[in-house]
Amino acid sequence: MGKVFDAAEVAQHNTSESCWVILYGKVYDVTDFLSSHPGGAKIILKLSGKDATEEYDPIHPPGVLEENLRPEALLGTVDENTLPKVEETPAAAEEEQKEGPPPMEWLLNLDEIEEVATKQVSRKAWAYYYSAADDKQSKRFNTEVYRSILLRPRVFVDCTKCDLTTTLLGHQLGMPIYVSPAAMARLGNPAGEAGIAEACRSFGAMQLISNSASMTPEQIVADAAPDQIFGWQIYVQSDRAKSVAMLARINKLPAIKFVVLTLDAPVPGKREDDERAGQVGPPPPPRGSLKTTDELKDGTPDVSKGGGVGLQLFAGTDPSLTWHETLPWLAQHTNLPIILKGLQTHEDAYLASLHGPQVKGIILSNHGGRALDTAPPAIHTLLEIRKYCPQVFDKLEVWVDGGVRRGTDVVKALALGARAVGIGRPALWGLAAGGVEGVKRTLQILSDETKTCMRLLGVERVDQLGPQYVNARVVEQQIYDGPSGLEDLRKAFKAKL
Amino acid sequence: MGKVFDAAEVAQHNTSESCWVILYGKVYDVTDFLSSHPGGAKIILKLSGKDATEEYDPIHPPGVLEENLRPEALLGTVDENTLPKVEETPAAAEEEQKEGPPPMEWLLNLDEIEEVATKQVSRKAWAYYYSAADDKQSKRFNTEVYRSILLRPRVFVDCTKCDLTTTLLGHQLGMPIYVSPAAMARLGNPAGEAGIAEACRSFGAMQLISNSASMTPEQIVADAAPDQIFGWQIYVQSDRAKSVAMLARINKLPAIKFVVLTLDAPVPGKREDDERAGQVGPPPPPRGSLKTTDELKDGTPDVSKGGGVGLQLFAGTDPSLTWHETLPWLAQHTNLPIILKGLQTHEDAYLASLHGPQVKGIILSNHGGRALDTAPPAIHTLLEIRKYCPQVFDKLEVWVDGGVRRGTDVVKALALGARAVGIGRPALWGLAAGGVEGVKRTLQILSDETKTCMRLLGVERVDQLGPQYVNARVVEQQIYDGPSGLEDLRKAFKAKL
Amino acid sequence: MGKVFDAAEVAQHNTSESCWVILYGKVYDVTDFLSSHPGGAKIILKLSGKDATEEYDPIHPPGVLEENLRPEALLGTVDENTLPKVEETPAAAEEEQKEGPPPMEWLLNLDEIEEVATKQVSRKAWAYYYSAADDKQSKRFNTEVYRSILLRPRVFVDCTKCDLTTTLLGHQLGMPIYVSPAAMARLGNPAGEAGIAEACRSFGAMQLISNSASMTPEQIVADAAPDQIFGWQIYVQSDRAKSVAMLARINKLPAIKFVVLTLDAPVPGKREDDERAGQVGPPPPPRGSLKTTDELKDGTPDVSKGGGVGLQLFAGTDPSLTWHETLPWLAQHTNLPIILKGLQTHEDAYLASLHGPQVKGIILSNHGGRALDTAPPAIHTLLEIRKYCPQVFDKLEVWVDGGVRRGTDVVKALALGARAVGIGRPALWGLAAGGVEGVKRTLQILSDETKTCMRLLGVERVDQLGPQYVNARVVEQQIYDGPSGLEDLRKAFKAKL
């Protein structure tokens, strides 16, 4: 490790035969690692022979390097004086002059925060956060469905007091709003997921840690308050040993109270904004012959072509999970309660309710519209459960996420049976707009709006909200109306026991 | 009071330790008053040491100063020669050159009047009048719901005559259209609420006086015609003595025939346009640490941060009103009939109908969309009452407001059971566009349109309008369709007797 | 009449005390006529002392002058040399250079024809033709309702032949499309209503002559083919003698086969575009005190203020028509069959069906959206009749108009039970775009489109069209669904016999 390299020498190792990169001033030989990089070889080769720190840092939590490279891969350090000076391109200069964000206090709603964040972040970060599947119809519908539900305010009710506290899985929380497991927070702001944790702490809000967080779980929960609550999201890896190792780490972190198993994205959705951002910059991909169906038949998402951040993060995810294999496997490796995320039909909600007590809750979610376009918004699934199998609410906690932008949205979801409401992009936009203060502002706005809404409805406590406070008739006329087959599901489940 | 101050001396008293202001040429020490100003200390401090008359005048009725300051607070007068000359900024010069409004006769509909008014008034006034809660969806829906109702004109009916006269609470009126209690009229035009009263007089129209009027009730009714009818709107104050004092004043004004108790805004809605207008101008608020949920938990709207006109007007309002406490309290302090304003569910309409004979009427209203966004328009509540408890129409007069912009809107509301229809913003826009003549033009347009509509329907008198003249099927498919629980309400009411 | 006046002398008679005008080179004293001008005194006074020919000509059919002025009102002729030369203003010059319309054959649909016409005609003509009541919602809905109906094409049907011929009231016609009684054709093109008649002749199409045509009925039918069919529209005048005189003239014209009694506009609608066009030009109306409700209570539309063409045409119309007075009166003055125009509810359609055999047909119409805004489109009424009282179709011919722009619209109306479909504005736009050729092009387009549609549906003859060829479900969900009270109507009708 004592060896000091000249940048020019490193620069010569820029092929798949000999591929070196500089990271944090150190020189690594990653030739052997090329084929096993979850994000594909291509993206490494693009940076081969160069200092890759700026690209690498915001999307890799510490420790990843050490976990994946043999010790001898570290060849030495680079002589920083030999590195090419970063030329200030006119674009970069302009970038410099970019105004900072306005005071967070001036931002009145979540749309304004997104607007400010859009101006603050890189195109790559924007594309990753903003993107959704295909034509972004589910993303749009997630928000619009709330607007088609009307509220039913009662009058002459003392609304002096309003209390947002609630309990989730038996834990006391300051509000029924939590931060969903959104990946790559450092892409938007260096405070990263730990910054979101800091903001949550101020509000007693729960945070779900993404499997693809840009910081380690240990970092994120490091400054947790004694009563602060976290969940940890798992994407089970095809290489199960990796998942087992992660679970072992999670089991040791007392702030993490449960595991969230994501089910709505077993394969990656097609997020075109994200993919387009990955296309930027010369030279364009060669106009080669295209892959045919047969070559792609194996089911592994092909990241060798590049693709967006989303596609790269997906590499390694196991698409073969099932009720009967995965839940028992998970029970072997953790005693934490399980929350199933991404249920989109009443049938699956019902099935989950048969899997207690291991499964303690479900999150109705279409992955923020990022997986399957024209998948139903969580409110549809919530209304489906109310219609076909309301007993699910007695057996499981039902949480929802997707499209929440106003306190009235929070109240509507709670009134229809949700116990908690997650926000994904809004937390990232808040972080991107103003760091920790931006996330706080996001939570404060939602908290204030939720309380104002509850007061104007004549409701003091979260547990008093019920369907009598909303008119969801327009949505009720749109939800699934076919046969449910619950009886068959029940029988099949019993038969397998 | 004989002392004459130099402006420079006054200017030195610009802190919370010693805070002087100049109003109408007089110098006041308002240091002690800072903490009890309903609109918050901040807005006074911004003007401390200066002549605050221009800011103060249009939003405070006469007498407020005297009521709230001890006599010794009046220190003397200012030497007007020492006041800084108002520099004519280019913007101000441009303002000067602003064309006056066109002749009111040229304005053909209420939208055109709003357009003209928008150009005439200050940004602050525009923001206060125009604003509505959150995304202004209820405001928009208020108008759109009328457009989705079709009329059913009958032919071969003699429509030579058309008579808009009606009776409300037993009083004869020239038209079933009244002016809702809209605050801060002088912000738009110096004629203020008394100007609205003058216009109403010409048309035999009823006016409801806002609790936050920019003139005193005595001023507003001063020139009332012998048969002119007013109602007075009360926001009950947490300091009940203030409300009792106001009621005592109202009881002495024979032109005021009833009290309107506003229930749809126990806490202020979030009117972002209004708040944004309050943000204008340097310096921006310091980027301080934000309040967390806990600090805001007491339920008092926090006006110390500034906020818009709407938020300031709200200060002091009692959010703890209930059927069982407030109505008896009100009966102790006035014998006037009570109208409950802001009902938005058939349940509350039914409850109100049990509280006769004190309660003589209800106003279905979502506060012009200014309180809770996605609250239902009055037409929804009207249809809910028709569906669940039509007997309410026999026990109470049912009035509606919100979104009325055309005579056809008036006719639709009346046909569905409303006895009268209120206009809020249109009266203010009329005043702002052309003073008294502007309000007259507003009422004339609505009157003409309403009569044209009735004639084309084949209807001569207001009391002949009924549901057979409208096709509200599209709206009927959207209103609440859940259980009503009226029986439980009835039992609970009886039990408490 | 021998006297020749100097223009300067005429110019001095420009007050209500002495009011002269020049028309077609003759000088008239119209002082006595001022108060009885159906269009109001104001519009004459504006032209007093001047040559009014250009304004007068396109909206008055020949003979009107002689009918309304005493012989001694004709004072003599004007010396044309003394008339002021028309100065060519830059605007006029530009007008001159205006390109003529493209060849009519190039225009592919009715929207393109309207577009071309819009560029060809004066603002006044455009405003009169284009305008509709209030917010033009019924006008828009008239067209949109057709777009929400789907067709149901049958395949494997021999569609070699397609025949648009039909019979209306027993008369053979070339197509089931007729020209509605649209007024003021010469405003758009000098060919006027006679030009429309010429175009109709080529297609065997029926024409209804407007009561306010800019040519006399005699002129319009002068060149009629032996088998050409006309109807004459009557607006009954308050001065019944005028209507009786007109009916006497009509009775003498064999080409006119029936009388159309318009019922959907007993008082004028509020057509703001038209009124705005009437406002153009200096000086603006004085900013006087506005009329209050009481002054307008008599029910006579007040045209003294000016107003648009539509309002002026309305003057003198009797708003007091009823089933029991007007129909017998009409029977006294003509033996022609009666068609009632402007029915908008199934109730009135049913009532009409009780008034045979005098009443032979009804036209479902909301007056092109020009009378009452948010009145239902004819298709609504057609579907109401199908739902509540289909027997009406056996007793009366049911025609419809309003919003038809495509052959598919024609087919949809016929399939749902209409025997004929009227076009109003399209005929005027055609005339304005290209005179007689423009109207022919309009009829040709509709004819071609209608035949193409029928062929693609697998339908050869008009009488084979039926509801099985359309899917009107979306509209069916929007039409009136309340009680009908037909039984009460029947009883009341019988009682009055």
Added chain:
Amino acid sequence: MGKVFDAAEVAQHNTSESCWVILYGKVYDVTDFLSSHPGGAKIILKLSGKDATEEYDPIHPPGVLEENLRPEALLGTVDENTLPKVEETPAAAEEEQKEGPPPMEWLLNLDEIEEVATKQVSRKAWAYYYSAADDKQSKRFNTEVYRSILLRPRVFVDCTKCDLTTTLLGHQLGMPIYVSPAAMARLGNPAGEAGIAEACRSFGAMQLISNSASMTPEQIVADAAPDQIFGWQIYVQSDRAKSVAMLARINKLPAIKFVVLTLDAPVPGKREDDERAGQVGPPPPPRGSLKTTDELKDGTPDVSKGGGVGLQLFAGTDPSLTWHETLPWLAQHTNLPIILKGLQTHEDAYLASLHGPQVKGIILSNHGGRALDTAPPAIHTLLEIRKYCPQVFDKLEVWVDGGVRRGTDVVKALALGARAVGIGRPALWGLAAGGVEGVKRTLQILSDETKTCMRLLGVERVDQLGPQYVNARVVEQQIYDGPSGLEDLRKAFKAKL
């Protein structure tokens, strides 16, 4: 044929009396052919005396010339040196500089491909491909209907594998997506229909060959893989001998497995974009007197006026087809299975199901919205069949086309009962954007999207898709709800046997 002409001499034969044209360097006398040209005489006369190769080539397959002209019509060759040099107009120069398309790999969805294609092709080609009937409402609705259907993803299903293979009419295929019979491929790219065939080969996709292909069937299938499947579309000609001759050629091509009989366009729709493109260029058509209804009564589309490509292609098509005449006639001339294309009602689907075994399948189609505007999208007909006569699915294969732009659209159609889904314009846009690679990219995108969708639904094989995977409630509320008359159809069918 030895004679060599001077271009100047050819140029003199430019009238209907003597009409010569140059094609591929040869000189033809086409005077006698003028009256029998299916595309009308006018378009030939426009090119008479000139080199017509550039106009002729992309829309006529080889052999057409020889089939239609007598041998003596070939007069000789032209001296190429005497031909006028093509002047490079500035527009042409600009055209030259037009950038080529981006690498196909960069195009992420079908809309982007259309966008690129729009820039690559001539206005004429764009207009022909893009155009649809009238207001293009059916075209728009074809796409929108898919967006109003939601998906119902099931979770915890192993989605490692996903297999798009299927069988159609017993033939094994790589995907359930086929290329519809879209005409005039060489107008967009010289690779033409054979290029589409090449792309299909890579994906195992089926191709239907248009009756109006710009290449011969023999050329198109020339390079077919052993297991590659084609269908051939027939528009039966009024001159049946021509159709019989074509069928004889088809019968000899083993790659063609079935005949598709198009029924949804017995007469041409009105495609205004296409017609407008045909209008371009001086001189404009003379402003002659227009044809009246009577002159057009014979039912033959009149192409003498010019019109678009679509109208010209239509010439000669027999509009008199019927169930009882045409199917037996077809059986006489081919033993291939018959697919009926263009069914748009459940009635006709039911009728088709009675015509087995000759009729083996039906294609629900509104001809891409190009025939009858406001005809229902295929999804409507699919849902109608499900509702009224689901037994049809057991008797026939049901394919659909129109509006498919995403893999989710494909999955929705399959889930609702379609066995295969056709794409028309997308294949042409792909070809126009990038030739064979462009079509491959189109198929690859659809294949990838379809597989991603199936995986995210938890479905491995095409035959597992069913209605439980979609929520089509919004569409179900819009489809036909009237009587079906299936019993009458059955009886009538039996009676004719």
